[in-house]
Amino acid sequence: MSRLSLERLSKRxxxxxxxxxxxxxxxxGELVALLGPSGxxxxxxxxxxxxxxxxxxxxxxxxxxxxxxxxxxKRATGMVFQSYALFPHMTAADNVGFGLEMRGLNAAxxxxxxxxxxxxxxxxxxxDRLPRQLSGGQQQRVALARALVINPRIFLLxxxxxxxxxxxxxxxxxEIRALQQRLGLTTLMVTHDREEALTMADRLVVMEGGRVRQxxxxxxxxxxxxxxxxxxxxxxxxxxxxxxxxxxxxxxxSGLALPVDSMADECKDADAFALRPxxxxxxxxxxxxxxxxxxxxxxMGPQTEYVVAVGEETLVVIRQTPGAGEPLAALKPEDTVSxxxxxxxxxxxxxxxx
Amino acid sequence: xxxxxxxxPSVGRVLMRxxxxxxxxxxxxxxxxxxxxxxxxxxxxxxxxPALSLAWYANAWAKPEFLRGLLTSFQVxxxxxxxxxxxxxxxxxxxxxxxxxxxxxxxxxxxxxxxxPGVVAGSGLYMLYVLAEDFxxxxxxxxxxxxxxxxxxxxxxxxxxxxxxxxxxxDRRAEEAAANLGASPFTVFRRITxxxxxxxxxxxxxxxFIQSFENLDLSMLLVGxxxxxxxxxxxxxxxxxxxxxxxxxxxVQITLVGLLMVVTDRFVxxxxxx
Numbered sequence: 001m002s003r004l005s006l007e008r009l010s011k012r013x014x015x016x017x018x019x020x021x022x023x024x025x026x027x028x029g030e031l032v033a034l035l036g037p038s039g040x041x042x043x044x045x046x047x048x049x050x051x052x053x054x055x056x057x058x059x060x061x062x063x064x065x066x067x068x069x070x071x072x073x074k075r076a077t078g079m080v081f082q083s084y085a086l087f088p089h090m091t092a093a094d095n096v097g098f099g100l101e102m103r104g105l106n107a108a109x110x111x112x113x114x115x116x117x118x119x120x121x122x123x124x125x126x127x128d129r130l131p132r133q134l135s136g137g138q139q140q141r142v143a144l145a146r147a148l149v150i151n152p153r154i155f156l157l158x159x160x161x162x163x164x165x166x167x168x169x170x171x172x173x174x175e176i177r178a179l180q181q182r183l184g185l186t187t188l189m190v191t192h193d194r195e196e197a198l199t200m201a202d203r204l205v206v207m208e209g210g211r212v213r214q215x216x217x218x219x220x221x222x223x224x225x226x227x228x229x230x231x232x233x234x235x236x237x238x239x240x241x242x243x244x245x246x247x248x249x250x251x252x253x254s255g256l257a258l259p260v261d262s263m264a265d266e267c268k269d270a271d272a273f274a275l276r277p278x279x280x281x282x283x284x285x286x287x288x289x290x291x292x293x294x295x296x297x298x299x300m301g302p303q304t305e306y307v308v309a310v311g312e313e314t315l316v317v318i319r320q321t322p323g324a325g326e327p328l329a330a331l332k333p334e335d336t337v338s339x340x341x342x343x344x345x346x347x348x349x350x351x352x353x354x
Numbered sequence: 355x356x357x358x359x360x361x362x363p364s365v366g367r368v369l370m371r372x373x374x375x376x377x378x379x380x381x382x383x384x385x386x387x388x389x390x391x392x393x394x395x396x397x398x399x400x401x402x403x404p405a406l407s408l409a410w411y412a413n414a415w416a417k418p419e420f421l422r423g424l425l426t427s428f429q430v431x432x433x434x435x436x437x438x439x440x441x442x443x444x445x446x447x448x449x450x451x452x453x454x455x456x457x458x459x460x461x462x463x464x465x466x467x468x469x470x471p472g473v474v475a476g477s478g479l480y481m482l483y484v485l486a487e488d489f490x491x492x493x494x495x496x497x498x499x500x501x502x503x504x505x506x507x508x509x510x511x512x513x514x515x516x517x518x519x520x521x522x523x524x525d526r527r528a529e530e531a532a533a534n535l536g537a538s539p540f541t542v543f544r545r546i547t548x549x550x551x552x553x554x555x556x557x558x559x560x561x562x563f564i565q566s567f568e569n570l571d572l573s574m575l576l577v578g579x580x581x582x583x584x585x586x587x588x589x590x591x592x593x594x595x596x597x598x599x600x601x602x603x604x605x606v607q608i609t610l611v612g613l614l615m616v617v618t619d620r621f622v623x624x625x626x627x628x
């Protein structure tokens with residue numbers, strides 16, 4: 001396993017800039033997820049690391065070795081593709097053994113390593129099946145075994161879960177994460193699914209328009225986003241534009257006064273108030289806090305979502321679903337409610353970062 | 355209301371099935387007619403036949419031009435496919451994978467022989483061969499080589515069409531996966547690309563063979579004594595007489611082509627490729 005460093009890495013297609021001077025270091029054994037909407041440059045970055053795309057400028061380093069000009073087949077990265085990309089004319093075992101064969105291992109050694117890899121993904125009984133005879137989840141695990149069996153220097157995951165159904169997805173997510181940690185794999189993952197990114201990654205890189213918006217741990221990005229885009233992309237968020245009026249108050253463009261706290265790390269041109277829906281406490285009646293009128297109640301199982309109109313603004317509140325007899329259980333649209341939050345909960349951020 | 359909802363689709367289905375049956379009937383009627391008449395005893399076709407016999411098959415067998423024609427056709431078709439398919443496959447790879455100006459033009463150019471009537475192409479080739487004979491001072495028209503070269507022109511457009519289609523449907527991620535696992539570009543081509551495009555190539559070989567094997571119009575001017583293909587031999591026979599001998603020969607030809615398709619289908623599902 002190696003450390004991966006990207007230095008001022010850029011890719012231009014004609015006049016459009018897909019990746020713009022990206023700097024990133026992934027430590028040995030760390031899993032970093034590139035997160036962003038489609039077209040943000042995350043896949044282009046991954047493909048440059050794998051060697052499928054030559055960068056326009058900048059460098060890719062595995063440890064201290066500059067691999068920028070190395071072709072893909074010499075880089076020894078192990079990639080799991082979104083579509084799995086299994087070889088349709090080869091059995092599961094032959095798929096897994098392909099990389100070993102390319103490394104010139106003898107048949108006995110190949111066989112032992114293939115068996116071990118298939119055991120690792122719990123598929124030893126399906127070694128002789130062709131890809132089309134396997135389910136999506138099984139194909140995914142063969143692809144995983146194929147990428148891992150070669151002991152790659154860097155492990156690459158391209159939206160590895162997007163073709164699985166919801167139930168399988170959370171299962172495979174845990175499985176990949178456990179493997180990655182057990183084997184100490186230096187991993188770069190690309191995803192547009194925030195839940196996938198938040199649950200699997202040691203660090204997240206939120207990208208947009210070819211640029212990094214913010215890098216940090218999932219908690220850092222969720223709790224202290226640098227701008228409104230990051231706040232919104234890593235989780236649901238109430239974002240209201242306006243200005244700080246005093247140490248303890250934010251005034252929205254529509255004139256609403258909201259309680260906030262002063263923040264040491266606040267950006268001075270912050271023009272948006274960002275507050276996670278689950279940080280708001282909802283009370284029936286009472287005159288403390290911000291008064292609003294309930295617009296809609298959506299039951300989501302363990303949680304319930306409340307849409308509240310406050311002046312001209314709308315705020316979303318998410319609470320644990322109340323049990324029968326609790327005051328919140330009786331709420332219905334058009335009821336008057338009051339909203340409260342810890343003054344330290346809202347973040348004041350710029351709408352867009354420079 | 356309920357009644358209508360259940361009945362309407364079934365009316366549609368009946369109509370659909372009738373149309374399908376009709377289409378099959380139109381396609382197969384001539385074939386069936388030929389096969390049936392080859393077993394009739396009398397010379398002029400009438401229903402019901404007074405007797406059934408294999409006399410016409412014996413008659414066809416007795417005429418050396420048919421057997422020789424069959425062998426010539428077989429040889430020419432095999433050679434034309436063997437030369438045309440690699441050329442067409444290489445061209446298809448260049449069209450789909452290459453990055454050079456004029457790829458679209460090349461593609462149209464290679465498909466063009468499909469659009470030219472065989473008689474016209476045959477006459478053109480005849481004149482070209484005459485000029486070339488002067489230039490190289492050797493026989494070209496009425497030789498097997500000349501005929502194979504002409505039939506290669508049938509194989510190339512079919513191959514380009516089928517292989518381009520199969521290349522376009524090929525998952526390029528599988529090739530990237532192979533490179534990712536350490537396969538050099540040549541190894542990727544040999545171990546991944548080629549096996550994945552195999553169905554297209556096999557189908558192209560079969561169609562090229564059949565196109566050549568059954569070709570009449572392009573060949574008419576290019577055959578020579580002792581090198582007459584089966585379709586031309588059949589036409590020659592037709593000039594002097596009409597009797598079910600031809601039906602017997604055609605039945606053999608149909609059976610051979612049918613067998614070839616069945617055998618090919620065992621290796622690649624033709625319905626998936628074509």
